[in-house]
Amino acid sequence: MLKQVVEAENIKIRRSLLLYLHLIVLFLFPVLFGLYYGSRKQVIIPANMIIGFYEILAIASPIIISVVICLVFDREEKAGNFKNWLTEPISKGWMIQAQLSYYWIWYVIEIMGTSLIFSGVLFGIYQIRFSLLKIALTSTAFSLCGIVQYELTQIIALRWGIGGALILGFFGTVISLLSITSLLDFVWPIIPWTWQIRLTTFWQTNIDLGLVKLSLIEYLIPLMLTCLIIFWGKRYFDNWQGKN
Numbered sequence: 149m150l151k152q153v154v155e156a157e158n159i160k161i162r163r164s165l166l167l168y169l170h171l172i173v174l175f176l177f178p179v180l181f182g183l184y185y186g187s188r189k190q191v192i193i194p195a196n197m198i199i200g201f202y203e204i205l206a207i208a209s210p211i212i213i214s215v216v217i218c219l220v221f222d223r224e225e226k227a228g229n230f231k232n233w234l235t236e237p238i239s240k241g242w243m244i245q246a247q248l249s250y251y252w253i254w255y256v257i258e259i260m261g262t263s264l265i266f267s268g269v270l271f272g273i274y275q276i277r278f279s280l281l282k283i284a285l286t287s288t289a290f291s292l293c294g295i296v297q298y299e300l301t302q303i304i305a306l307r308w309g310i311g312g313a314l315i316l317g318f319f320g321t322v323i324s325l326l327s328i329t330s331l332l333d334f335v336w337p338i339i340p341w342t343w344q345i346r347l348t349t350f351w352q353t354n355i356d357l358g359l360v361k362l363s364l365i366e367y368l369i370p371l372m373l374t375c376l377i378i379f380w381g382k383r384y385f386d387n388w389q390g391k392n
Contacts, residue, residue, distance in 0.1 A: 153246040166219055170254055173212065178262040182269025186276065194276050198283075199348040201266055202290065205259065206345035207324045210297060214317025216251055217301045218310045241386035245378075248298050255298075256291040263287045286347055289367075293343035296374050299381040300340065306388050337369035340377075 161167045181204065185197040192200075224230050236243050263283050270276040297320065305313040320341040326332060327342035336342040349355065349363050 153243070154250055157247065157250045160223070164219065164223065166216060166251075169212075169216070170258060174258050174261045175265065178266035179269055182266045182273070186270050186274035189274050189276060193353070194270075194278065195351050195353050197270065197276070198267075198278060198286075198351050201263075202286065202348050202351070203328065203345055205262070205290065206347075207321055209294060209344060210320025210324060210341055211314075211317040213255070213294065213297045214301050214313050214320070217298065217305050218313050220247065220251065221302075221305045221310060221313065239386055240388060241382045241384075244302065244385040244388075245382055248302055252291075252295060252298050255294055259291045259294075260284070260287045282350075286350065289347055290344050292374070293340075293347070293370060296340040296343075296370075296377050299377050303381055303384055306385070337366045338373065340370070340373070343367075343370045 178201075181201055185192060185200065224232055233240050233243050263286070264280075267278045267280070267283055270278070301313050301316055304316045323332075323339060323341040324345050327336055327339075327345050332339060332342055336346055346363070350360065
């Protein structure tokens with residue numbers, strides 16, 4: 149089923165703005181930020197460059213994800229009032245989840261790609277080195293923390309339409325911004341839009357080892373919530389009858 153969805157979405161994405169949106173994010177964003185930070189290497193330490201890079205990604209992700217979900221939702225609505233979801237021989241839940249998985253895979257490629265291009269620009273032009281293993285691990289965790297945003301945005305789109313999904317994206321961006329501060333220190337593990345930006349903790353210099361271990365343990369809560377929300381999302385999609 150996933151193979152069929154991938155083949156169908158590959159055809160659709162070539163005819164929409166989604167492909168150009170993904171490509172712009174993938175190439176333009178890391179190059180510009182790499183040049184920006186690299187030109188200031190005398191005043192910004194390498195660790196803070198990576199922290200700033202992932203903070204921008206975390207802040208931008210909610211609104212970008214909501215735009216992607218809204219474009220797909222609008223396309224499916226115009227294609228015979230969601231007939232691609234409602235008339236397939238498989239359940240609506242599996243169909244929508246497979247489509248979400250397709251665009252999340254694009255998201256993984258973007259996060260991995262932008263991280264490598266960013267570090268490549270800094271190394272290739274400015275000779276600033278980073279651990280590729282640590283970047284790969286951070287990018288993987290960052291991508292996994294984004295799954296719930298796709299699930300929740302899709303649920304809101306089905307319930308309240310494009311307007312609701314865009315509002316959720318804006319709300320997520322605001323929450324992500326607030327999570328840079330200490331306001332959400334005690335509740336961040338239960339707020340999905342804070343999970344990504346909190347990964348920068350592992351790039352901070354002179355950080356206490358005990359705090360690092362505590363952060364690793366706290367990420368067990370987002371892991372459990374991710375499993376629960378995916379399960380709940382699948383049930384919601386199955387019960388959805390094509391009405392907002």
